[in-house]
Amino acid sequence: MAWANTALAEKPEPRVRVRSFGESSINFQLLVWVRDPSMKGLETHNLLKMIHSTFRNKGIEIPFPQRDIHIKGQEGSS
Numbered sequence: 001m002a003w004a005n006t007a008l009a010e011k012p013e014p015r016v017r018v019r020s021f022g023e024s025s026i027n028f029q030l031l032v033w034v035r036d037p038s039m040k041g042l043e044t045h046n047l048l049k050m051i052h053s054t055f056r057n058k059g060i061e062i063p064f065p066q067r068d069i070h071i072k073g074q075e076g077s078s
Helices: 036-059
Strands: 015-021 026-031
Touching: none
Parallel strands: none
Antiparallel strands: 015 026
């Protein structure tokens, strides 16, 4: 299989695992290996940027917690 990111090792093959359920999400873990372990941090950064870009291009939105706040005023105030 040809990879867009040549810093990632082809073997062992990448794996995706379901790790937990969040309040409004299913949390996955992507397991990949880098050819040079000293580049783990940089390659994690690059991979996350690639995933984010692909999601954006495909119209996939990442949900985030939202809260409604209602502010009560003092009596007699407008």
